[in-house]
Amino acid sequence: MVDKKLGGAGLRGQSAGETSLSTVGQSGTGLTYCGYDVTDLAENVTFEEVAYLLFHGELPNQTQLDAYKQKLKSLRCLPRALKEVLERIPADAHPMDVMRTAASMLGNLETEKDFSEQKDAADRLLATFPAIICYWYRFSHFGDRIITETDDDQLGAYFLHLLHGKKPSELHARVMDVSLILYAEHEFNASTFTARVCASTLSDLHSCITGAIGSLRGPLHGGANEAAMELIQDLTDPDHARSVLAQKLANKDKIMGFGHAVYRESDPRNAIIKQWSQQLSQQADSSRLYDVSVACEAFMWEQKKLFCNADFFHASAYHYMGIPTKLFTPIFVCSRLTGWAAHVFEQRANNRIIRPSADYVGVEPRTVTPIEQR
Ligand SMILES: CC(=O)SCCNC(=O)CCNC(=O)[C@H](O)C(C)(C)COP(=O)(O)OP(=O)(O)OC[C@H]1O[C@@H](n2cnc3c(N)ncnc32)[C@H](O)[C@@H]1OP(=O)(O)O
Numbered sequence: 585m586v587d588k589k590l591g592g593a594g595l596r597g598q599s600a601g602e603t604s605l606s607t608v609g610q611s612g613t614g615l616t617y618c619g620y621d622v623t624d625l626a627e628n629v630t631f632e633e634v635a636y637l638l639f640h641g642e643l644p645n646q647t648q649l650d651a652y653k654q655k656l657k658s659l660r661c662l663p664r665a666l667k668e669v670l671e672r673i674p675a676d677a678h679p680m681d682v683m684r685t686a687a688s689m690l691g692n693l694e695t696e697k698d699f700s701e702q703k704d705a706a707d708r709l710l711a712t713f714p715a716i717i718c719y720w721y722r723f724s725h726f727g728d729r730i731i732t733e734t735d736d737d738q739l740g741a742y743f744l745h746l747l748h749g750k751k752p753s754e755l756h757a758r759v760m761d762v763s764l765i766l767y768a769e770h771e772f773n774a775s776t777f778t779a780r781v782c783a784s785t786l787s788d789l790h791s792c793i794t795g796a797i798g799s800l801r802g803p804l805h806g807g808a809n810e811a812a813m814e815l816i817q818d819l820t821d822p823d824h825a826r827s828v829l830a831q832k833l834a835n836k837d838k839i840m841g842f843g844h845a846v847y848r849e850s851d852p853r854n855a856i857i858k859q860w861s862q863q864l865s866q867q868a869d870s871s872r873l874y875d876v877s878v879a880c881e882a883f884m885w886e887q888k889k890l891f892c893n894a895d896f897f898h899a900s901a902y903h904y905m906g907i908p909t910k911l912f913t914p915i916f917v918c919s920r921l922t923g924w925a926a927h928v929f930e931q932r933a934n935n936r937i938i939r940p941s942a943d944y945v946g947v948e949p950r951t952v953t954p955i956e957q958r
């Protein structure tokens with residue numbers, strides 16, 4: 585793998601601490617969680633195993649996994665006060681604002697009083713995030729008060745079940761599971777770094793997660809999967825895709841779902857989700873979204889040597905599973921919560937408050953002019 589030339593703004597390339605949770609752009613296909621290649625994990629384990637790995641440092645054995653899944657299932661009930669808050673948030677709210685408010689509200693209702701409660705607090709958030717976003721969505725858009733306690737075995741299938749009101753197909757359940765694995769953890773990305781900065785003040789887990797959701801919301805980070813959908817939805821065929829992109833590049837527009845702060849030639853998550861998007865397209869009425877996405881990928885590489893990041897083919901994959909575009913980034917939250925929480929645990933275990941310095945570029949020292957003379 586070629587190292588990206590790093591330096592300058594955005595703290596690019598500077599080490600801001602240690603982690604044993606993941607490596608980005610260093611070994612294997614480019615992304616490892618606790619030493620396992622993400623490609624290996626996406627092929628051979630489930631998201632619940634990845635969550636356990638990030639929280640405990642090792643994959644669970646069968647007994648541990650069964651107990652963990654049982655625990656998560658038992659935590660799916662939303663408190664009445666949280667449902668009341670969700671019912672008051674309007675349908676035109678940004679779903680990431682719903683997630684941010686809900687994480688904060690849960691922090692009021694079920695405050696983490698001591699760090700010894702951190703894993704239970706994280707499991708509770710993990711178990712409830714799919715219910716939170718689907719409860720708000722179904723109530724605000726259709727007036728449904730859904731029952732959030734179901735017997736779904738896995739979080740991805742649980743989300744699709746609550747969203748659509750019926751259990752998903754095996755293929756859809758598997759794609760959601762893989763998607764959650766791919767989004768789970770990514771070293772010191774902007775939202776995780778937000779969580780760690782907050783943790784370094786010895787704040788509570790809900791504050792760390794609430795802040796991280798705010799950072800993930802932006803289109804340069806998690807919001808890119810929705811922005812990519814907005815781009816591809818209007819592309820009629822590969823020729824049209826090429827001409828729209830050529831115009832955008834001429835305008836110096838950023839093309840969402842392309843490029844990365846660390847990877848230089850490819851994002852290993854792309855090949856995986858792309859292959860699942862292709863499978864979904866073969867079952868769909870039309871393969872247009874997949875075909876135009878492939879044309880965008882080829883054109884961007886040919887013109888700018890820019891490659892698809894994790895977000896680009898997630899857009900078509902999620903769309904093929906009937907997921908409304910506005911819920912794409914909240915799914916990212918449901919997954920990345922595991923990475924955020926694991927980083928909070930790691931920060932707390934060896935903490936020093938994160939407080940860098942700034943290079944001052946303002947005016948020279950001066951004295952106050954009395955107000956009547958200004
Ligand atoms: C899961 C995730 O969060 S993955 C990231 C999701 N975000 C996106 O997809 C948004 C689109 N992409 C981007 O904005 C950027 O590629 C980022 C934010 C991901 C990384 O930013 P940086 O590290 O600053 O990018 P990088 O240093 O590689 O940029 C090099 C050049 O390529 C350009 N470039 C990078 N990405 C893009 C893009 N998607 N479209 C057009 N040009 C781009 C930059 O503008 C820069 O040009 P310049 O030198 O003329 O200023």
Ligand SMILES: O=C([O-])CC(=O)C(=O)O
Binds near residue numbers: 767769770774
């Ligand atoms: O690492 C980054 O900068 C962004 C990213 O891909 C992620 O958070 O998954």
